[in-house]
Amino acid sequence: MPSFASWGTPETVFDRLPGAWALERTIEGQATMSGTAVFTPLEAGLLKYREEGRIRLADGKEFDGHRDYVFERAPGGFVVHFAETPRRLFHAIAVLPEGDALAGSATHLCTPDTYDSAYCFLPDGSFTIRHTVHGPRKDYLSATVFRRRAG
Numbered sequence: 387m388p389s390f391a392s393w394g395t396p397e398t399v400f401d402r403l404p405g406a407w408a409l410e411r412t413i414e415g416q417a418t419m420s421g422t423a424v425f426t427p428l429e430a431g432l433l434k435y436r437e438e439g440r441i442r443l444a445d446g447k448e449f450d451g452h453r454d455y456v457f458e459r460a461p462g463g464f465v466v467h468f469a470e471t472p473r474r475l476f477h478a479i480a481v482l483p484e485g486d487a488l489a490g491s492a493t494h495l496c497t498p499d500t501y502d503s504a505y506c507f508l509p510d511g512s513f514t515i516r517h518t519v520h521g522p523r524k525d526y527l528s529a530t531v532f533r534r535r536a537g
Contacts, residue, residue, distance in 0.1 A: 392511035393488050396481035399507055400459045403433055406535040414527045417443045419451065423532060431459040434469070463490055479505055499524045 393399050403425040411419040421439015428434050435455040442448045454469035455476065463481040467473040477492035488507040493500060499521025507513045517528040 392509075393507045396462045396483070396488055399481050399488060400433075400457070400464045403457065407532040408535050409437060409439065409530055409532050411439075411528060411530040414529075415444060416526060417441055422535065425457065428456070433457040477501075477503055481505070481507070498522050
């Protein structure tokens, strides 16, 4: 199997996540967020994900926000859980070659809305997550770019 720059192979993507990442998010027509995401190892095969940043709404209001997940190693990819006890599944991502990148996607039903999520691990070492949300309560696209923080 070919290597995909700093990500290696679908089997090694999970191993490359730990550490700090700068994040830039756009929620189409609604808000932006700038901040940091940190993947911290827990027990074997688990990473705590914590993002913190400044959210700016379309009307100019600003506030701090955060979100937590737990990432779990899985064959050929990873599983993302909500950071709850007991853990609850958000989605499972099978990572596959896609052009010069590695990518995976999944759908999560959060009744009554649907989240279609796509991850793309790029040759330059950055990655993106896009959540397209449709339903009677929510309808938006959230696009986040992650770049490794120096240090």
